[in-house]
Amino acid sequence: MQNLGSAREGARQWWMQRMTAVALIPLTLWLAASLLRHVADDYATLIAWLRTPLAAVLMVLLLMALCYHMALGLKVIIEDYVHLDRLQIAALTLIDLLSVALAVVGIFASLRVALSA
Amino acid sequence: MPAATSPRPALDWLKHLLEETVTLIRSSEQQPRVTLLRRFPVPRNFALPGNARIQHGRTWRAPPGAKRVKRFEIYRYDPDSGENPRIDTFEVDVGSCGPMVLDVLIKIKSEIDSTLTFRRSCREGICGSCAMNIDGSNWLACTRTIAGTAEPSTIYPLNHLPIIKDLVPDLTHLYAQYALIEPWLKTRGPVPERERLQSPAEADRLNGKDGKGPAACILCFCCTAGCPSHWWNGQRFLGPAALLQAWRWLADTRDEAAGERLDALEDPFRLYRCHTILNCTRTCPKGLNPGQAIGAIKQKIAQRRS
Ligand code: SF4
Numbered sequence: 488m489q490n491l492g493s494a495r496e497g498a499r500q501w502w503m504q505r506m507t508a509v510a511l512i513p514l515t516l517w518l519a520a521s522l523l524r525h526v527a528d529d530y531a532t533l534i535a536w537l538r539t540p541l542a543a544v545l546m547v548l549l550l551m552a553l554c555y556h557m558a559l560g561l562k563v564i565i566e567d568y569v570h571l572d573r574l575q576i577a578a579l580t581l582i583d584l585l586s587v588a589l590a591v592v593g594i595f596a597s598l599r600v601a602l603s604a
Numbered sequence: 605m606p607a608a609t610s611p612r613p614a615l616d617w618l619k620h621l622l623e624e625t626v627t628l629i630r631s632s633e634q635q636p637r638v639t640l641l642r643r644f645p646v647p648r649n650f651a652l653p654g655n656a657r658i659q660h661g662r663t664w665r666a667p668p669g670a671k672r673v674k675r676f677e678i679y680r681y682d683p684d685s686g687e688n689p690r691i692d693t694f695e696v697d698v699g700s701c702g703p704m705v706l707d708v709l710i711k712i713k714s715e716i717d718s719t720l721t722f723r724r725s726c727r728e729g730i731c732g733s734c735a736m737n738i739d740g741s742n743w744l745a746c747t748r749t750i751a752g753t754a755e756p757s758t759i760y761p762l763n764h765l766p767i768i769k770d771l772v773p774d775l776t777h778l779y780a781q782y783a784l785i786e787p788w789l790k791t792r793g794p795v796p797e798r799e800r801l802q803s804p805a806e807a808d809r810l811n812g813k814d815g816k817g818p819a820a821c822i823l824c825f826c827c828t829a830g831c832p833s834h835w836w837n838g839q840r841f842l843g844p845a846a847l848l849q850a851w852r853w854l855a856d857t858r859d860e861a862a863g864e865r866l867d868a869l870e871d872p873f874r875l876y877r878c879h880t881i882l883n884c885t886r887t888c889p890k891g892l893n894p895g896q897a898i899g900a901i902k903q904k905i906a907q908r909r910s
Pocket residue numbers: 820821822823824825826827828844845848887888889890891892894
């Protein structure tokens with residue numbers, strides 16, 4: 488039962504999962520509302536909207552919170568249900584790498600739209 | 605339930621559905637008002653290894669002249685026979701039987717099939733021996749009324765544990781997890797001349813104002829056996845019963861080892877594998893709230909971090 492003892496961690500992930508969840512509530516509401524408002528607009532108007540400082544900042548925050556929250560959640564699912572050691576480690580590593588990649592791509596795209604002349 | 609005279613039954617039903625799904629379960633005394641599924645929709649015996657597949661057993665007919673016959677489908681397993689587990693059906697005359705499910709089991713053992721094996725001792729809900737799965741939820745056989753069971757009523761041992769025989773599960777691992785939280789008073793200072801006193805308010809933290817504090821736990825393991833996180837990761841996750849007991853010592857004002865207790869618990873699996881599913885609180889036959897105790901431990905750890 489003692490196995491390898493206590494890892495003395497886990498509190499941070501637990502806290503971050505809750506923090507990102509709380510942050511995601513207003514951020515997703517904001518995104519849904521904005522998209523609904525622009526649903527009839529053409530591409531140029533949408534881009535113009537994304538270039539406003541507020542929209543760009545909120546978009547980057549949303550992407551960071553979303554990817555972090557997604558990685559934590561997916562890893563918990565894998566830890567709970569995948570019990571083949573090698574498969575589990577592979578899946579966990581993949582989730583980490585892919586969510587960082589996803590966040591970087593998304594943030595880069597937003598910034599590029601927002602900052603390009 | 606909404607009053608029958610309510611002008612808007614559909615709205616009331618929606619309100620109850622919301623309450624049921626949104627409000628937190630605080631005690632097993634909250635009766636579910638809306639039940640979506642009686643059991644998880646997978647076939648029986650799904651993905652079970654060959655020797656665990658449950659088969660149909662025999663049926664014991666009610667004696668002629670029985671007044672009130674009720675059927676009980678009971679899980680039977682005898683490792684010595686080399687056979688798979690089976691479900692036996694017992695038709696019991698509950699007209700000539702005590703009021704509780706445990707009375708039925710004792711009646712079956714003494715009048716119908718003496719090989720039926722189960723644990724019991726106090727027959728009043730205080731020893732925790734007779735915990736089993738009745739009609740799909742874990743409860744004490746001695747505090748579940750026959751009148752409150754389904755027809756036929758199904759009786760299985762506690763879930764997800766190795767079975768020694770019939771309704772007797774092997775609790776060795778759960779006791780080892782209980783031992784791991786070191787359930788005894790730890791102090792540092794010199795031993796006092798007399799008892800370590802507590803104020804009534806301090807004692808309430810253990811007993812609960814309503815008598816449902818962590819000290820009221822009888823270690824029946826209904827909660828741990830019903831916890832999905834413990835099913836998937838029982839080797840590493842301590843489970844609600846052991847964690848409720850860990851909280852019992854953390855909440856004790858006489859105990860001086862809170863720091864090292866939290867050290868031992870702070871682990872992604874031992875403590876944080878609890879996802880607040882609250883099956884534990886929903887099933888505790890003593891009406892305790894292990895889910896809340898686990899939340900309190902997480903709060904203590906958060907406190908000492910910042
Ligand atoms: S918390 Fe309740 S269900 Fe769990 S072991 Fe204690 S008495 Fe039994």
